[in-house]
Amino acid sequence: MTAALYGLFIGVLFGFALQRGRFCMNSAIRDTILLKDNTLLKAVSAAILTAMAGFALLELAGLIKMSPSAFFWGAHLVGGTLFGIGMVLAGGCASGVTYRVGEGVVGAMAAAVGLATAASFTVFGFLAPIKDYLQKNTKIMAGEANPTLANIFGLPHWVVAFAIVIIAVVAGVIIAGKNKEAAEAKSTASLITRIFKKGWGWLAAGIVVGLINILAFYTSTLAGRSYPLGITSGWVGIVKVLTGYEQVVDGVAKAYTLGWGDYLIIGIVLGALIAALLASEFKIRWPGWKTIGQTFGGGLLMGFGAITSGGCNVGHILSGLPQLGIGSIVGSISIVIGAWLMAYLMFVRPQTA
Amino acid sequence: MESTITATKTLDVRGKICPYPDMDTMTTLKKMQKGEVLEVLLDYPLSVERIPRNLKKQGHKLLSTDHLDGPNYRLLIEAHGLK
Numbered sequence: 001m002t003a004a005l006y007g008l009f010i011g012v013l014f015g016f017a018l019q020r021g022r023f024c025m026n027s028a029i030r031d032t033i034l035l036k037d038n039t040l041l042k043a044v045s046a047a048i049l050t051a052m053a054g055f056a057l058l059e060l061a062g063l064i065k066m067s068p069s070a071f072f073w074g075a076h077l078v079g080g081t082l083f084g085i086g087m088v089l090a091g092g093c094a095s096g097v098t099y100r101v102g103e104g105v106v107g108a109m110a111a112a113v114g115l116a117t118a119a120s121f122t123v124f125g126f127l128a129p130i131k132d133y134l135q136k137n138t139k140i141m142a143g144e145a146n147p148t149l150a151n152i153f154g155l156p157h158w159v160v161a162f163a164i165v166i167i168a169v170v171a172g173v174i175i176a177g178k179n180k181e182a183a184e185a186k187s188t189a190s191l192i193t194r195i196f197k198k199g200w201g202w203l204a205a206g207i208v209v210g211l212i213n214i215l216a217f218y219t220s221t222l223a224g225r226s227y228p229l230g231i232t233s234g235w236v237g238i239v240k241v242l243t244g245y246e247q248v249v250d251g252v253a254k255a256y257t258l259g260w261g262d263y264l265i266i267g268i269v270l271g272a273l274i275a276a277l278l279a280s281e282f283k284i285r286w287p288g289w290k291t292i293g294q295t296f297g298g299g300l301l302m303g304f305g306a307i308t309s310g311g312c313n314v315g316h317i318l319s320g321l322p323q324l325g326i327g328s329i330v331g332s333i334s335i336v337i338g339a340w341l342m343a344y345l346m347f348v349r350p351q352t353a
Numbered sequence: 354m355e356s357t358i359t360a361t362k363t364l365d366v367r368g369k370i371c372p373y374p375d376m377d378t379m380t381t382l383k384k385m386q387k388g389e390v391l392e393v394l395l396d397y398p399l400s401v402e403r404i405p406r407n408l409k410k411q412g413h414k415l416l417s418t419d420h421l422d423g424p425n426y427r428l429l430i431e432a433h434g435l436k
Contacts, residue, residue, distance in 0.1 A: 022399040027371055035375060035407050091370030103398075107370040281398050281424040285368040295370065347376055 003223035007234075007260035010216045011267015014229065017212060018099040018268065019275035020195070021205025023047075025093040025313045029084075029336050030343045043202035043209075044317065045172075049165050050210025051228065052322035055217060056161035064221045066157055068146045068325030069310050074138030075131065076331040079309030080316070084338020086301025087313065088346060089294055090114070094231035094302060094312035097295075098265060102272030104284040107295040114299020115306075116235035122307035123236050124245070131308040142326075149324040160324060196278045213318060216264075223260040228319035230261055232306035237262030309334065358416060358429055360392035361385070367396045367425065374400035375407070378430075382413050385432035390416065393428040401426045412436040 017023065021043065028040035058064045087093045090111035092100055097115065100108035121127045142151050150160040200208070217228040239245075240256040247256050258266075276282040287295075306312035309331045311320055316335065320328025364381050366374040374395045382391055395401060405415045405428070414434025419427040 022402065024371065024399060027399065027403075030372065031403075034372060035379075035403070036410065037403065037407055039403075039406070091372070096371075105370065106368075276424075279398075283396055283424050285396060287368045287370055291370060347372070351380060 003219070004258060004260045004263055006219035006223060007263035008267040008270075010212060010219060010229075011264040011269075012271035012274070013267075014095075014209070014212050014216070014264070015099050015102055015268035015271025015273075016275045017205065017208045017271075018095060019103060019272040019281075020279070021200045021209065023205050023209055024096045025317065026087045026091070026096050026339065029339045030088060033340055034343050034347055039202050043206040045168070046203055046206025047209040047213070047318055048321050049168055050207050051213045051217075051318065052161050052324075053165045054210065054214035055228070055322050056158040058214065058218060060158055064217050065226060066148075066323050067226050068148045068323040069316065069320045069327035069331065070135075070139065070146045071141070071325070071327035071330065072135045072137075072139040072310070073330055075134035076309045076327060077334050078134055079131075079305040079307070080331045080334025081305070081338035081341070082301045083305030083309060083312060084335040084340070085342040086298040086303075086305055086338075087335075088298070088339050088342035090298025090302060091291075091295055093314075094306060095229075095268070095314045095318075097299065097302075098231055098235075098268050099272035102269040102274075102282075103276045104282050105287075106285060107287045107291050110292045111295040111299035111302070112235070114296040115232065115303040116239050116299075118300040118303030119232050119236045119307050120239040120243075120303075122304050123233075127304055131304075134308060135310070147326040149326070149329075152326070157324065161322070164324075196275075209318070213322075217319075220260045225260045227261075227315075228322075229264070230311065230315040230319060231265065231268075232303065232312045232315065234261040234263075234265035235303075236307070238265060305338075358390055360429060361389040363392045363394065365394045366400075367394055369395075369397065371397065371399065375404055378404055378428075379407070379411060382408075382411065382430060382432045387433040387436065389432045391430045391432060393430065394421075395426055395428070396424045398424060401428075404428060409435065 025044055028044045031037040032041055059066055090097055092108055097108040097111040101112055122131050145151055150157045213228045237259055241258055245256045246253040311331055313335055316328040316331035366377050374397050378393050408415050412433050412435045414431040416429040416431055421427055
């Protein structure tokens with residue numbers, strides 16, 4: 001078995017967790033202003049903190065090496081904002097549209113095709129010069145390395161990572177105590193039913209996604225990829241295989257074969273399909289041509305944006321923030337700005353007008 | 354749970370993507386009179402859980418959640434029922 005196949009296994013786990021955990025980062029960001037609902041945002045925070053602690057431990061154990069995103073502010077601002085706009089149009093982020101393909105959501109399939117198409121054109125097609133221009137001209141390094149919250153202050157990575165995790169957890173517990181959140185009614189259903197049939201609570205969903213990401217970082221390092229979960233480049237890999245793309249290795253052109261990140265995508269769709277079937281939530285859902293057009297267009301923006309910014313919501317928010325990369329911080333903020341802008345234009349303003 | 358309440362209005366958001374099931378439900382309820390009942394048909398798992406969670410904040414009352422078949426659910430909501 002090649003190490004790349006670990007990606008398939010991780011993907012199945014991730015897809016299953018996304019579907020059961022209703023882990024939608026588009027909703028997480030959008031709902032805070034649209035529905036004043038923070039449930040999914042809390043799940044995302046739990047996933048980031050779990051990964052932050054786990055990545056630091058793996059590095060201390062010598063099992064991985066941090067690979068924070070490069071920092072090119074212009075590319076993050078343009079790409080991230082377009083990605084945020086695109087994901088509101090598409091009705092899901094990069095991971096959201098991928099797992100919903102497995103649920104039978106046709107709108108998500110159209111978004112995924114748009115994402116894969118535009119991302120591919122941005123990697124090796126006619127959109128590549130725009131990305132290259134933005135990335136080259138706004139790049140900032142911290143000495144030889146990509147800047148992180150740790151190395152710009154000259155601190156070891158794990159010190160900053162653990163400090164953030166501890167402060168965030170303590171703050172979270174204090175806020176939760178103050179709010180005296182109505183404790184969700186304890187479910188009397190069996191554990192099996194709760195795992196396979198019901199949606200998970202936010203904390204469980206967040207921690208599970210964080211743990212999967214830790215496993216992802218480790219296994220992708222074994223496969224020579226050395227980055228945690230990411231979505232967009234995997235879709236590009238699938239396009240490369242479908243179009244018979246050839247890459248030059250040591251002066252010889254060779255057909256591209258699926259790597260860890262590409263298997264991850266196939267696994268996510270499979271995992272979500274399995275989870276949806278078990279919970280009898282699978283159904284081919286046809287939303288009408290207008291929505292198909294909208295989600296496809298959203299997918300196009302997301303694909304261009306993710307490759308330009310050097311990461312999608314997963315690459316930057318779930319995998320980049322735990323590595324403390326400055327590029328991922330700016331990339332994440334840009335995604336949030338784009339998403340809020342579009343959610344305001346599409347949903348908030350029409351209501352008040 | 355079998356419901357004998359008759360709905361004033363029916364909203365079918367099956368097949369719609371996030372966040373339309375939620376948004377359409379909320380905007381429809383907003384325009385309805387107090388005491389009128391809205392029936393929502395939906396097949397989007399996330400919204401089946403999220404709509405009931407957010408109804409309260411808007412002052413609407415969830416009367417029942419019926420699981421039809423597969424991912425299909427029916428919600429009955431009393432507009433402004435908590436005001």
